[in-house]
Amino acid sequence: DTGVSQDPRHKITKRGQNVTFRCDPISEHNRLYWYRQTLGQGPEFLTYFQNEAQLEKSRLLSDRFSAERPKGSFSTLEIQRTEQGDSAMYLCASSRRGVDRETEAFFGQGTRLTVV
Amino acid sequence: KQEVTQIPAALSVPEGENLVLNCSFTDSAIYNLQWFRQDPGKGLTSLLLIQSSQREQTSGRLNASLDKSSGRSTLYIAASQPGDSATYLCAVRRGSTLGRLYFGRGTQLTVWP
Numbered sequence: 001d002t003g004v005s006q007d008p009r010h011k012i013t014k015r016g017q018n019v020t021f022r023c024d025p026i027s028e029h030n031r032l033y034w035y036r037q038t039l040g041q042g043p044e045f046l047t048y049f050q051n052e053a054q055l056e057k058s059r060l061l062s063d064r065f066s067a068e069r070p071k072g073s074f075s076t077l078e079i080q081r082t083e084q085g086d087s088a089m090y091l092c093a094s095s096r097r098g099v100d101r102e103t104e105a106f107f108g109q110g111t112r113l114t115v116v
Numbered sequence: 117k118q119e120v121t122q123i124p125a126a127l128s129v130p131e132g133e134n135l136v137l138n139c140s141f142t143d144s145a146i147y148n149l150q151w152f153r154q155d156p157g158k159g160l161t162s163l164l165l166i167q168s169s170q171r172e173q174t175s176g177r178l179n180a181s182l183d184k185s186s187g188r189s190t191l192y193i194a195a196s197q198p199g200d201s202a203t204y205l206c207a208v209r210r211g212s213t214l215g216r217l218y219f220g221r222g223t224q225l226t227v228w229p
Contacts, residue, residue, distance in 0.1 A: 042205055042219030104165040
C-alpha cells in the first residue's frame with residue numbers, strides 16, 4: 001500500500017484551458033474526497049464519492065468543475081475554461097466507510113495548479 | 117454550518133517546550149475529529165483521530181483531547197523538536213453519512229533550536 005497518489009504534482013496552464021487531475025486512493029478505501037486549498041487557508045470540501053456514486057457536491061463546485069470515479073477506484077477532477085481564481089492546491093483523500101464507522105482520512109500530496 | 121477555529125494562528129517556541137494547540141467547533145454534534153500536520157507545499161499527514169465517544173488519543177509525544185459538550189479539542193505536543201515545525205490542522209466530521217471534513221485554518225508552528 002503506497003498511500004493516496006495524485007498526478008500531476010504541479011500544473012501550469014493558461015487561462016481558458018481545460019485541466020484534468022487524477023487521484024488513486026488507498027486500494028481498500030471505498031470513499032474518495034476532493035478538497036481545494038488556497039494559501040493560508042484550511043482545505044475546503046469540493047465533492048466525495050462512495051464507490052462510484054458521487055454523494056455530495058459543494059456549492060464551490062461550479063459548472064466548470066466535474067469529477068468522476070467510474071469504477072469505484074481512481075478518480076479524475078476536470079476544470080474547464082480555467083480562471084486565475086482556480087489557482088490552488090487540489091487535494092485528494094480516501095477513507096473506508098464500514099458498517100458502523102469510518103476510518104481516518106488519508107491525503108495525497110496534492111496537485112498545485114497555477115493559472116496564468 | 118460547522119465553523120472550526122484554531123488558536124493561535126502562529127506559534128514560535130524554543131526546542132524542548134511542551135505546547136498546546138487549540139481547536140474549537142460550533143456544532144457539537146460531531147462524528148469524529150482529526151488532527152493533521154502539513155509541511156509547506158505538501159499534502160496532509162494524519163496525526164490522530166478521535167471518535168465522538170472518546171475523550172483522548174495518544175501517539176508518541178502527541179496527545180489530543182476532545183470535549184464535545186464545549187466544542188473544543190486540544191493537541192498537546194511534548195518536548196517539541198525543530199522537526200515538529202509545520203502547520204497543524206484540525207478537522208471535524210459531522211456524521212458518519214456526511215463525509216466531508218470541516219477544517220480550521222491551522223496553527224503554524226515553528227520550533228527553533
